[in-house]
Amino acid sequence: MPVTSCFFLFLFLLSVPLLADDEASLDAVFKKVVSEETPSEVQKVLPVAPASPAPKPVVIVIDPGHGGKDAGAVGFGKYREKDLVLQISKKVALEIKKIMPARVYFTRQDDRYISLADRNLFARRKSADLFLSIHANASENKRARGVEVYYLNNATSEAARRLARRENEMGLPGAEEPLTQGVIARMIQNASTEESAILANLIRENLVGQLKRNYSGIHDLGVKTALFYVLVDAKCPGVLIETSFVSHLPEAKRLANRSYQLSIAQGIARGVKSYFEGAGKRGYNL
Numbered sequence: 135m136p137v138t139s140c141f142f143l144f145l146f147l148l149s150v151p152l153l154a155d156d157e158a159s160l161d162a163v164f165k166k167v168v169s170e171e172t173p174s175e176v177q178k179v180l181p182v183a184p185a186s187p188a189p190k191p192v193v194i195v196i197d198p199g200h201g202g203k204d205a206g207a208v209g210f211g212k213y214r215e216k217d218l219v220l221q222i223s224k225k226v227a228l229e230i231k232k233i234m235p236a237r238v239y240f241t242r243q244d245d246r247y248i249s250l251a252d253r254n255l256f257a258r259r260k261s262a263d264l265f266l267s268i269h270a271n272a273s274e275n276k277r278a279r280g281v282e283v284y285y286l287n288n289a290t291s292e293a294a295r296r297l298a299r300r301e302n303e304m305g306l307p308g309a310e311e312p313l314t315q316g317v318i319a320r321m322i323q324n325a326s327t328e329e330s331a332i333l334a335n336l337i338r339e340n341l342v343g344q345l346k347r348n349y350s351g352i353h354d355l356g357v358k359t360a361l362f363y364v365l366v367d368a369k370c371p372g373v374l375i376e377t378s379f380v381s382h383l384p385e386a387k388r389l390a391n392r393s394y395q396l397s398i399a400q401g402i403a404r405g406v407k408s409y410f411e412g413a414g415k416r417g418y419n420l
């Protein structure tokens with residue numbers, strides 16, 4: 135073997151144990167440093183993953199339509215919208231709380247008059263994520279019946295315009311403030327139209343589905359749009375649910391029945407839950 139090769143072999147053999155020793159000693163030192171530190175000190179040294187944001191509590195405002203001097207629609211002299219929708223609204227709150235974590239508030243819990251503007255204001259003060267206005271329908275056509283869910287937008291039909299006129303009647307400041315182009319523009323601008331449409335469809339689907347499972351002759355009148363004053367300034371997705379007709383005797387009787395009210399409440403609650411499940415990516419955590 136030439137002298138130079140022999141020299142390099144010597145260096146190599148010398149370096150192996152040195153490297154091994156160095157690694158071993160570094161290892162030992164590291165272990166010692168770590169083992170001498172308390173767990174809290176280790177946590178201070180080691181990088182900590184950023185904490186995930188706390189789950190955002192869902193805030194729901196339930197708005198039983200009418201109240202006090204405003205009876206809403208009255209069927210057959212005794213089926214008063216304001217009473218029926220208050221009973222249904224309370225059941226809706228219970229059913230929502232059964233199936234999802236949520237803070238639920240009512241615009242009214244008894245028979246009192248509240249202006250439509252104050253209902254909006256209440257939802258804003260509570261930083262509502264969702265606004266549910268619950269109503270019962272009526273028509274001069276005694277055969278009209280069924281379930282329909284509205285969100286705020288230009289009216290899709292003359293019937294929707296008529297309904298909006300009736301629902302808006304009591305709440306407008308000043309006897310009959312007309313829905314001017316300015317008011318309408320503000321309505322549309324403030325409305326979470328896309329989200330409200332998604333919500334309306336999910337509530338309709340679940341509400342009609344639930345009623346059909348338990349009752350015959352349920353009419354699905356679908357999702358519609360109209361200019362409802364109560365949905366104007368809530369600043370969150372909102373819908374107005376016309377649960378059934380007080381002007382149709384069988385439906386009026388059903389509306390006053392606890393089991394029917396419960397089915398309505400369960401259907402609405404499932405629709406709301408489906409909405410928030412779908413909205414999970416936008417920061418809600420059920």
Ligand SMILES: [Zn+2]
Pocket residue numbers: 199200206207215269270301
């Ligand atoms: Zn109403």
